[in-house]
Amino acid sequence: LEIQPLGNNEFMVRDGKVESNAVLEEHNKIIVQLGEDLNKPVVATSDAHFINPEDELYRRILLAGLKFKDADKPTPIYMRTTDQMLEEFAYLGEEKAFEIVVKNTNDIADSIEQIRPIPAGSYPPHLEGAEEELREKCWTRARSMYSENLPDLVKNRLEIELNSIISNGYAVLYVIAERLVHYSESQGYLVGSRGSVGSSFVATMAGISEVNPLPPHYYCKKCQYNDFSNPTGAGSGFDMPSKNCPVCGTPLEQDGQDIPFETFLGFKGDKSPDIDLNFSGEVQGKVHKFTEELFGAENVFKAGTIGTLADKTAFGFVMKYFEGKGQQLCRAEVDRIINGCVGVKRTTGQHPGGIIVVPRDRDVYDFTPVQHPADDPKSDIVTTHFAFSYLHDTILKLDELGHDIPTKYKYLEKYSGIMIDQVAMNDRSIYELFESTEPLGIPQKERDKHETKMLGLMVGTLGLPEFGTNFIQGVLVDAKPKNFADLMQISGLTHGTDVWLGNAQELIHDGTCTISDVIGCRDDIMLYLIQQHDMDKAQSFKIMEDVRKGKGLKPEYEEAMIEHGVPDWYIESCKRIKYMFPKAHAVAYTLMSYRIAYY
Numbered sequence: 001l002e003i004q005p006l007g008n009n010e011f012m013v014r015d016g017k018v019e020s021n022a023v024l025e026e027h028n029k030i031i032v033q034l035g036e037d038l039n040k041p042v043v044a045t046s047d048a049h050f051i052n053p054e055d056e057l058y059r060r061i062l063l064a065g066l067k068f069k070d071a072d073k074p075t076p077i078y079m080r081t082t083d084q085m086l087e088e089f090a091y092l093g094e095e096k097a098f099e100i101v102v103k104n105t106n107d108i109a110d111s112i113e114q115i116r117p118i119p120a121g122s123y124p125p126h127l128e129g130a131e132e133e134l135r136e137k138c139w140t141r142a143r144s145m146y147s148e149n150l151p152d153l154v155k156n157r158l159e160i161e162l163n164s165i166i167s168n169g170y171a172v173l174y175v176i177a178e179r180l181v182h183y184s185e186s187q188g189y190l191v192g193s194r195g196s197v198g199s200s201f202v203a204t205m206a207g208i209s210e211v212n213p214l215p216p217h218y219y220c221k222k223c224q225y226n227d228f229s230n231p232t233g234a235g236s237g238f239d240m241p242s243k244n245c246p247v248c249g250t251p252l253e254q255d256g257q258d259i260p261f262e263t264f265l266g267f268k269g270d271k272s273p274d275i276d277l278n279f280s281g282e283v284q285g286k287v288h289k290f291t292e293e294l295f296g297a298e299n300v301f302k303a304g305t306i307g308t309l310a311d312k313t314a315f316g317f318v319m320k321y322f323e324g325k326g327q328q329l330c331r332a333e334v335d336r337i338i339n340g341c342v343g344v345k346r347t348t349g350q351h352p353g354g355i356i357v358v359p360r361d362r363d364v365y366d367f368t369p370v371q372h373p374a375d376d377p378k379s380d381i382v383t384t385h386f387a388f389s390y391l392h393d394t395i396l397k398l399d400e401l402g403h404d405i406p407t408k409y410k411y412l413e414k415y416s417g418i419m420i421d422q423v424a425m426n427d428r429s430i431y432e433l434f435e436s437t438e439p440l441g442i443p444q445k446e447r448d449k450h451e452t453k454m455l456g457l458m459v460g461t462l463g464l465p466e467f468g469t470n471f472i473q474g475v476l477v478d479a480k481p482k483n484f485a486d487l488m489q490i491s492g493l494t495h496g497t498d499v500w501l502g503n504a505q506e507l508i509h510d511g512t513c514t515i516s517d518v519i520g521c522r523d524d525i526m527l528y529l530i531q532q533h534d535m536d537k538a539q540s541f542k543i544m545e546d547v548r549k550g551k552g553l554k555p556e557y558e559e560a561m562i563e564h565g566v567p568d569w570y571i572e573s574c575k576r577i578k579y580m581f582p583k584a585h586a587v588a589y590t591l592m593s594y595r596i597a598y599y
Helices: 021-038 053-065 082-088 094-111 130-146 152-167 171-186 195-199 201-205 281-295 311-324 331-341 404-416 428-433 444-448 454-460 470-479 484-495 500-509 522-531 537-548 555-563 568-576 583-598
Strands: 192-194 217-219 253-255 276-280 300-308 345-357 396-403
Touching (some): 053 331, 082 094, 130 152, 130 171, 152 171, 171 281, 192 195, 195 201, 195 583, 281 300, 281 396, 281 404, 311 331, 404 583, 470 500, 522 583, 555 568
Antiparallel strands (some): 345 396
């Protein structure tokens, strides 16, 4: 049985349900007596809704903002210390107060076994033969591209990745993603990858990602000749000079973006992978249904989200609360109170494309309660109650996101007669769009009116996904991109935090670097330290991970970089970065923008 401090039930006195606090004391004494008569333990709890007594103000503001009529009634439901609780129940006598506050509560706590709300371990769904299917698909495609006698570079990368993926139990994730992509393509819609999945060569060979993470290279579709020498040192395979196959004379394909696998799965292959896919909005619903067919509707749920109180809303709540009281506060005090309210759960929703898959031999309640978004019982959508960030390494989430570009691809192919895979990736006139007005037929006298090329850029890239905003047009003016690698850098620079502004922009302005030299994507750090300065691979990976998360450089990392001759400007640049884009994501975005520019 439970009793609480008098303040918790004081509303009964205010509402006239009981005469006084003395009556509330009597009620508590009756419950204690019942416990003795029935041999049931009685415990005292404080029913805490906030930690400190002064935090009650935040609760009042939130309740008033949500239009509760009695928001201002005092409710001292803060987290009391043991001494405060003993004092609250002193009217029961010292011995009884100690029993209900200290002894019984501890007895109950001790009788409960250690329990986790979410079980330890990983619980991917099971697909019969997933490992064999993944191996078979990857080796078959690799040989069809790079010959039966695979170059060591291709063979070793594929072996290392496959062993890592399969031994960590992720084969099923790749096979599911491949089936979803295949299903969408069977409906006539290509699928775009996003995030770091393009760092994985297995993802490329399985047909999940259009990004090829191998170093820049040539290969022949007709006779499987290949060449990984990259004599011009191009930063992207798309930037290598066009060339015919020396064996059969066919124009060679150019590919490869030089992205390490570690960005995706970590140095030991044990990082939980996220495969994010962009499906056409016209087919996204069908893809969700197809997922239900694969695993059974009873095992597939939408990922739930928790919407918290934002700064602007909290500001409105605070100002309205004090205006209603006729009080004026200084701005510093308003900000302090806003900080106490921000981040409180406001509502629940659903992730735009996150699908949770529970293994057939488990129940969803083994991992999370479920609910309707915004607690709306009329909704036919069932989401996880826990946000996926808590379930991340436990059960599988597929990101089946809706995106306009796959829809646009379909119609561009239909009306132009040119298929996406026929788009030449080294067409100079397309790169000129990003720095010149020439292809748009703007008269010379019109261009002469403008001292900068900003007019041309605003026209040239307007409407291109990812390259059409004012901010990115300013970056294009400063950075003067010449090729795919440069555009890829710009994508990374403009999607990071403190990577361009106050960092790379200054380095380019003062002539320290060009667009090709600055740090653009997280993978660049690891590759640069290993390839240019012969640093330890594991340490280079750790430096990359810390910098991309905005943790700066540990003193021992900085010392190692200095010892290996890393320039001061590079070290300083690493320290300023707060968040960095994965290179694979930058490649996917740039590829998308280039293709649209081509059409």
